[in-house]
Amino acid sequence: MSAEDQNQNYEKLQQLLKLKRYEQPHPRYFNELSSQVTARLRAGETARLDNFEEAMTQAPWLRRLWRTIEGHPALSGLVTAGTCGLLLLGGFMTGNPTMQPGLAVNGGEAKPAPANESLLATTTTSGTGLFSSSTNPTSISSGAGSLFSMPLGPGIQTQPVSVRPNP
């Protein structure tokens, strides 16, 4: 297409776009618009905003940052990857504890639970272990009853313990 044709097309486009200016709402529309707005304001209405729009409005720098990221796909990818990396790192750090405090119910004396047993052990005041929760079958001394039906006696005290390997 020659430059002359392009210019002619451009002029015709400008003429065509003039058509938009003739698009008008019904004649009484603008008479009513302002009164509708003020009526809504008098009724105490606030503008409907979603959180994103509100954030963009309150922080113009955020709007510019968002537009910059939107306009550069590579940058968007980097930001996304960085955010995912941070989330994974945070999840890894919170889900990898070095110490796990537990509870041992003792008869007045703190006894560290053996490393190969569960942290939870219950004894009576005599120090005899009634049960130990572990993957091994539980042995309960005679007359003890089940864990959930046996009330804790007055001499039983709870103390936090830590797991240590057997010397």
Next chain:
Amino acid sequence: MIAIPVTMTEPAPDQGASLSAKPESKTPAVSSIRAEEELIIRRAQKGELAAYDELIRRYQERIYATVYHMTSNHEDANDLTQEAFIKGYHALKSFKGGSSFYTWVYRIAVNKTINFLKQRKNRSAMSLNDLDFNAEKDPDLVALISDKTPRRDAALSELQKKLNEAMQKLSEQHRLVVTLHDVQGLAHEEIAEIMDCNVGTVRSRLFYARQQLQGYLADYLK
């Protein structure tokens, strides 16, 4: 909220067949209009709804026109225009006067419209306003339709539909520059202010948008 010290041109009101914007002139008339408006704004900032009503009446046609040309839907344009003015009222206390109130409220309406268009999942049907009867007398428009067409109004309605369909194919940013410049006659600097970009970006978007429209409307530009 938006306080940008800039010299703005005051475009002509977008009423019917209004054409290009008038360049700014620092005449006493303009200064007195600005001073009067500042008084109205101050009254509105104190909560006087009657003053804000006056501001709405001054700019409602231009704001509505921009939103309508962006959405090609009268109902959506009506809702968005009202929402923009409601938001403007609640944000009025933060208006520092660095830019004109007209630019400030324009920006609110434009941002609201673009967010609405981006969030709209499915493209809603167009709901076009009727053409003013003066369109049939415009020589530029008459030249675009065939002389042999028995009904000029029907031909113009068809042209209106095709034009809006083509506009809707543009991205929001490109549609906006065409609306603000080619339809409403705003200057490049004003558009840059409203869109929060530089003048070069406005020019390049305008060039690209026109290229796109020429492609979509090639059959009607012969």
